[in-house]
Amino acid sequence: MWIKHVFLAFIGLACGLSVACGSFAFAVKLGVIPQMAGKSKTAKHVMAYENATILGGIAGNIISVFLGIRFPAGHLFLALFGLSAGIFVGCMAVALAEIIDAYPIMYRRMKLKIGMEWMLATIAIGKMCGCLFYFMRGYDGGA
Numbered sequence: 206m207w208i209k210h211v212f213l214a215f216i217g218l219a220c221g222l223s224v225a226c227g228s229f230a231f232a233v234k235l236g237v238i239p240q241m242a243g244k245s246k247t248a249k250h251v252m253a254y255e256n257a258t259i260l261g262g263i264a265g266n267i268i269s270v271f272l273g274i275r276f277p278a279g280h281l282f283l284a285l286f287g288l289s290a291g292i293f294v295g296c297m298a299v300a301l302a303e304i305i306d307a308y309p310i311m312y313r314r315m316k317l318k319i320g321m322e323w324m325l326a327t328i329a330i331g332k333m334c335g336c337l338f339y340f341m342r343g344y345d346g347g348a
Contacts, residue, residue, distance in 0.1 A: 217270040225262045232258070237296055291336065295329060 232238065238258060242251045268274055312321060 214270060218266065221266040221270055225266050229259070229262060232297065235297070241296055287340075291333070295332065299325075 238254050239248070239251055242248045242254055312324075317324070
């Protein structure tokens with residue numbers, strides 16, 4: 206019986222690793238980490254950012270496969286994790302939109318000359334409100 210569990214754990218970790226590699230390749234191709242480090246003027250810490258991203262991916266992979274692992278850190282850690290995950294997903298979305306030039310095309314079509322920062326801020330606030338709505342009401346998977 207235990208051999209099945211070991212085999213399933215191995216398959217789960219291998220599949221998760223392949224998905225994580227695809228996600229990291231996507232992030233590398235977009236240049237999210239160096240771009241964010243450059244914009245925040247902390248380019249000397251790029252290696253630390255990349256290492257933190259890789260370790261986060263590995264930890265997420267392990268936690269998603271082994272659901273019985275408990276990490277008793279409390280609500281403060283959960284809030285910090287949620288904020289960090291939200292920032293990461295937001296940075297990925299903005300980097301992808303910037304790479305494909307979605308925002309400049311949208312601004313030209315809407316004939317916007319000023320207020321781009323307000324437009325981005327309202328998009329971010331809307332995403333945050335949607336996430337809070339799902340967290341507060343619970344997400345039942347489309348049922």
